[in-house]
Amino acid sequence: MNYRRSYFIVTCIAFGFAFLYVPILSMVVFSFNASKLVTVWDSANSPTLKWYYSLLHNEEILDAAWISLKVGVINASGSVILGTLAGFGLARFTKFRGRFTLNAMTTAPLVMPEVITGLSLLLLFVALEQTIGWPAGRGITTMTIGHMTFSMAYVTVVVQSRLASFDSALEEAAMDLGARPLKVFFVITLPIIFPAILSGWLLAFTLSWDDLVISSFTSGPGSSTLPMVVFSKVRLGVSPEINVLATLTISVVTLMIVGVSFWMARASRLERAAA
Amino acid sequence: MKTTSRLQRFGITGRGLVVALPYLWLLLFFVVPFVIVLKISFSDIDLAIPPYKPLFEWLGKNSLAIKLNFDNYAFLFTDSLYLNALLNSIKVAFISTLLCLLIGYPMAYGIARSKPSTRNILLLLVILPFWTSLLLRVYAWIGLLKANGVINNLLIWFGTIHEPLTLLYTPFAMYVGIVYSYLPFMILPLYANLEKMDWTLLEAAEDLGCRPYQAFYKITLPLSRNGMLAGSMLVFIPAVGEFVIPALLGGPNALMIGRVLWDEFFSNRAWPVASAVAILLLAILVPFMMWYQSVQARESAGAR
Amino acid sequence: MSISTGAVKAAPWNDPGARPYVQVERITKSFGDFKAVDDVSLKIYKGEIFCLLGASGCGKTTLLRMLGGFETPSSGRIFIDGEDMTGVPPYERPVNMMFQSYALFPHMNVEQNVAFGLKQDRVPKAEIAERVATMLDLVKLGSFAKRKPHQLSGGQKQRVALARSLVKRPKLLLLDEPLGALDKKLREHTQFELISLQDQLGVTFVVVTHDQEEAMTLASRIGVMNQGEIVQAGTPSEIYEFPSSKFVADFVGSVNIFEGKLIEDEPEYVRIASEELGGTIYVSHGISAAPEAAVWAAVRPEKVFMSTARPEGIDNVVRGAVQDIAYLGDLSIYLVKLSTGKVVRVTQPNTSRHAEAITWDQQVYLTWDPSSPVVVTR
Numbered sequence: 001m002n003y004r005r006s007y008f009i010v011t012c013i014a015f016g017f018a019f020l021y022v023p024i025l026s027m028v029v030f031s032f033n034a035s036k037l038v039t040v041w042d043s044a045n046s047p048t049l050k051w052y053y054s055l056l057h058n059e060e061i062l063d064a065a066w067i068s069l070k071v072g073v074i075n076a077s078g079s080v081i082l083g084t085l086a087g088f089g090l091a092r093f094t095k096f097r098g099r100f101t102l103n104a105m106t107t108a109p110l111v112m113p114e115v116i117t118g119l120s121l122l123l124l125f126v127a128l129e130q131t132i133g134w135p136a137g138r139g140i141t142t143m144t145i146g147h148m149t150f151s152m153a154y155v156t157v158v159v160q161s162r163l164a165s166f167d168s169a170l171e172e173a174a175m176d177l178g179a180r181p182l183k184v185f186f187v188i189t190l191p192i193i194f195p196a197i198l199s200g201w202l203l204a205f206t207l208s209w210d211d212l213v214i215s216s217f218t219s220g221p222g223s224s225t226l227p228m229v230v231f232s233k234v235r236l237g238v239s240p241e242i243n244v245l246a247t248l249t250i251s252v253v254t255l256m257i258v259g260v261s262f263w264m265a266r267a268s269r270l271e272r273a274a275a
Numbered sequence: 276m277k278t279t280s281r282l283q284r285f286g287i288t289g290r291g292l293v294v295a296l297p298y299l300w301l302l303l304f305f306v307v308p309f310v311i312v313l314k315i316s317f318s319d320i321d322l323a324i325p326p327y328k329p330l331f332e333w334l335g336k337n338s339l340a341i342k343l344n345f346d347n348y349a350f351l352f353t354d355s356l357y358l359n360a361l362l363n364s365i366k367v368a369f370i371s372t373l374l375c376l377l378i379g380y381p382m383a384y385g386i387a388r389s390k391p392s393t394r395n396i397l398l399l400l401v402i403l404p405f406w407t408s409l410l411l412r413v414y415a416w417i418g419l420l421k422a423n424g425v426i427n428n429l430l431i432w433f434g435t436i437h438e439p440l441t442l443l444y445t446p447f448a449m450y451v452g453i454v455y456s457y458l459p460f461m462i463l464p465l466y467a468n469l470e471k472m473d474w475t476l477l478e479a480a481e482d483l484g485c486r487p488y489q490a491f492y493k494i495t496l497p498l499s500r501n502g503m504l505a506g507s508m509l510v511f512i513p514a515v516g517e518f519v520i521p522a523l524l525g526g527p528n529a530l531m532i533g534r535v536l537w538d539e540f541f542s543n544r545a546w547p548v549a550s551a552v553a554i555l556l557l558a559i560l561v562p563f564m565m566w567y568q569s570v571q572a573r574e575s576a577g578a579r
Numbered sequence: 580m581s582i583s584t585g586a587v588k589a590a591p592w593n594d595p596g597a598r599p600y601v602q603v604e605r606i607t608k609s610f611g612d613f614k615a616v617d618d619v620s621l622k623i624y625k626g627e628i629f630c631l632l633g634a635s636g637c638g639k640t641t642l643l644r645m646l647g648g649f650e651t652p653s654s655g656r657i658f659i660d661g662e663d664m665t666g667v668p669p670y671e672r673p674v675n676m677m678f679q680s681y682a683l684f685p686h687m688n689v690e691q692n693v694a695f696g697l698k699q700d701r702v703p704k705a706e707i708a709e710r711v712a713t714m715l716d717l718v719k720l721g722s723f724a725k726r727k728p729h730q731l732s733g734g735q736k737q738r739v740a741l742a743r744s745l746v747k748r749p750k751l752l753l754l755d756e757p758l759g760a761l762d763k764k765l766r767e768h769t770q771f772e773l774i775s776l777q778d779q780l781g782v783t784f785v786v787v788t789h790d791q792e793e794a795m796t797l798a799s800r801i802g803v804m805n806q807g808e809i810v811q812a813g814t815p816s817e818i819y820e821f822p823s824s825k826f827v828a829d830f831v832g833s834v835n836i837f838e839g840k841l842i843e844d845e846p847e848y849v850r851i852a853s854e855e856l857g858g859t860i861y862v863s864h865g866i867s868a869a870p871e872a873a874v875w876a877a878v879r880p881e882k883v884f885m886s887t888a889r890p891e892g893i894d895n896v897v898r899g900a901v902q903d904i905a906y907l908g909d910l911s912i913y914l915v916k917l918s919t920g921k922v923v924r925v926t927q928p929n930t931s932r933h934a935e936a937i938t939w940d941q942q943v944y945l946t947w948d949p950s951s952p953v954v955v956t957r
Binding site: 243 | 289290291293294296297298300301302304305306307308309311312315378379381382384385386388395397399400401402403404406407408409410411412414415416417418419421423424425428455458508509512513515516517518519522523533536537540541546549550553556557560563564567568571575
Binding site for chain 1: 647648649668669670674675676678679680682684685686695696699700743744747
């Protein structure tokens with residue numbers, strides 16, 4: 001392919017990425033600013049780690065982070081199971097009763113505004129509580145159920161598209177050699193699509209960790225998640241501790257993504273060398 | 276010989292079990308809630324917990340009274356606040372989608388045409404912001420746009436202006452926020468579509484006498500239509516109901532329907548009205564969602 | 580021409596008392612209104628290499644998949660070694676398949692791939708190890724046991740796929756376009772390897788291919804398929820020398836077909852008048868056809884003699900001008916245009932390095948032995 005470099009395109013890309021990253025970088029820089037005003041650089045006392053210290057001792061934020069973590073892990077694990085089942089069904093079974101509905105139900109959450117999903121879930125929980133007594137009040141359980149409902153849609157898309165590019169001859173070959181369909185799934189399909197499932201897990205976890213709107217609707221007293229706490233702080237304006245939180249989040253995500261990429265590149269390099 | 280036949284007599288197949296679990300889950304936690312929202316949009320507000328009156332009432336032995344209160348909908352249409360909010364939301368979402376398209380298309384195109392090694396890095400850079408919290412990234416703009424924020428400080432420092440510009444809590448800030456947050460959602464489907472393109476088509480066109488720009492308009496652009504539509508839907512539909520960005524960046528005058536819904540629900544505790552707003556919003560968005568579905572189906576059918 | 584394997588030197592298909600190993604009885608497979616396989620019946624005998632030959636879309640792969648259990652027939656039955664296997668799923672059939680894409684499990688090494696089928700049968704570990712090692716040695720991949728599929732070349736992958744399907748000692752081995760992905764030299768080499776392997780193990784093969792050269796080399800018998808039907812089944816020489824229809828004559832190898840009318844129909848000979856040819860064709864064997872019927876005479880290019888001097892006789896002689904020559908090294912193909920406008924294809928081996936070559940536009944006479952034409956009625 002002719003990799004013609006167009007100056008117009010290169011400029012667009014440069015500006016585009018600058019647009020995406022300047023705000024992030026500014027947050028990181030100002031997390032080291034001693035001034036409480038955040039964006040007015042206090043050169044006398046900066047750079048400083050005092051806000052880092054303050055954040056890591058902030059009970060409210062730490063409690064909220066812990067709740068977000070719990071909800072995130074349970075949500076991701078549950079979503080992966082539901083999403084893999086749905087993704088597998090949609091990719092492999094060309095015709096079954098309810099296929100159209102299942103397809104619609106797994107793509108709608110991807111575009112639906114969260115206020116609508118959040119409102120509807122809350123009203124469901126209230127109605128359920130009235131009729132059958134469960135769930136008793138909103139809290140971590142209802143939040144997790146709400147998160148799982150929209151996360152599984154994303155996992156379905158990831159798994160479904162991975163299976164679409166998966167040579168079904170592999171599954172046929174395994175059956176031909178004597179393995180029953182269930183065994184084929186666990187011994188052949190699952191190990192091969194495992195990276196997709198893992199990225200689905202990470203996607204579901206991130207969506208849950210960052211979610212504000214659905215969490216606000218479906219949470220109860222004492223179950224505030226990290227985004228909910230951040231939002232209440234941020235409504236009033238800037239806060240240096242939030243800058244610190246942002247820096248920490250970005251660092252963790254960057255390390256993870258860079259780490260995974262390096263690990264995958266290394267693995268393929270090793271395999272090529274062994275050939 | 277057939278071990279599945281015993282279960283099949285009960286109408287249970289292996290395949291059925293696989294899809295049953297996600298199907299039932301979504302039915303219960305995604306579809307049923309919408310029915311409930313519809314139901315409540317027809318009920319009266321009540322000073323109770325929950326703050327609405329029941330829809331059904333048993334009167335004696337064999338009669339059931341169903342009270343459908345259309346007041347909530349009437350209220351929406353008579354009070355100009357809601358219609359304005361709705362129209363404004365659609366307008367904002369539409370313009371934001373166009374902006375995302377204008378900024379995102381060259382980026383997606385550039386990434387799709389770059390060398391595989393560069394491409395992976397660029398893609399990673401596009402996806403990275405997506406993994407970091409939306410809330411925090413929107414917060415970043417507060418720091419940039421406020422009166423003593425980074426942009427104003429820089430402009431004053433350079434001497435371009437003497438008084439800080441009002442950037443925050445304006446429609447401008449809201450557009451910046453929405454475009455900023457949704458840009459990856461435009462770039463990724465566009466990239467996926469452009470990456471599958473057969474670039475030799477452009478070479479054939481040039482061989483037949485087409486200039487590069489003409490080749491782009493006549494070949495690349497039409498072939499990327501599905502990618503553009505998919506990206507636009509992924510931006511437009513959620514943006515209409517967007518709440519966080521107008522709340523943090525838009526200021527009190529940024530009238531968006533998502534915010535209206537939130538306020539009705541949390542501040543006014545007017546659950547029936549909020550439900551009516553939700554139903555109205557859904558009614559407007561469902562055609563777009565179905566359009567998105569059909570674009571996706573066409574794309575996957577073409578790929579096969 | 581094929582090398583007849585030891586197991587089929589007896590030609591069991593000619594013996595009415597022989598019991599077929601695989602019997603396909605009136606199998607039809609429809610997808611909606613489209614009939615992919617239309618009322619096909621076949622008898623395949625133990626130890627054969629049976630090739631299903633046809634163009635894409637003729638239904639050969641669908642038929643193969645039905646033998647393997649990956650598709651269920653819409654009607655009809657399949658018997659393997661006397662047992663009714665219609666509708667039996669692939670994991671319960673004593674049949675194994677070698678897939679066109681090889682379908683090697685990427686997350687397992689060569690050894691594990693080959694052992695997979697034996698593990699499903701719960702064969703004891705020691706026996707698995709022994710059988711896998713033997714099979715790998717047989718396909719000459721003994722030192723590659725620990726490699727992963729992506730570290731193998733195309734030819735090596737194919738041998739692993741072969742080993743994997745043969746290690747279970749299936750009653751029937753199905754091969755889907757086995758040589759399609761290999762280059763020419765490797766293809767020839769692998770053809771002979773396949774035959775020798777089959778001979779050693781005595782497994783019955785059913786091969787699907789669109790390459791007639793492959794079919795002719797491998798097969799003990801060929802089934803030519805067109806639009807879901809088997810139009811002719813027979814040994815390669817039968818198919819080539821005695822095609823039953825224009826389609827088969829034209830599909831396998833090249834052929835010259837002259838349309839004509841029967842003017843003399845005797846038990847020992849027939850004479851055909853052909854306008855296309857601009858002459859008469861005398862065939863030295865009888866045929867069964869209605870009197871004055873429209874028939875077609877098929878003459879293979881290698882059986883046409885070309886000369887500058889006019890041969891004797893009235894029948895089977897025609898004159899034309901050389902229109903095109905294709906030099907292929909071992910032989911040359913000549914396209915000769917007759918006065919009627921018909922173009923005849925003639926192949927001649929280049930037996931001499933300094934031949935007085937026949938050149939373009941040269942006037943030549945074409946003739947053939949009376950036993951060479953095959954007369955078909957459809």
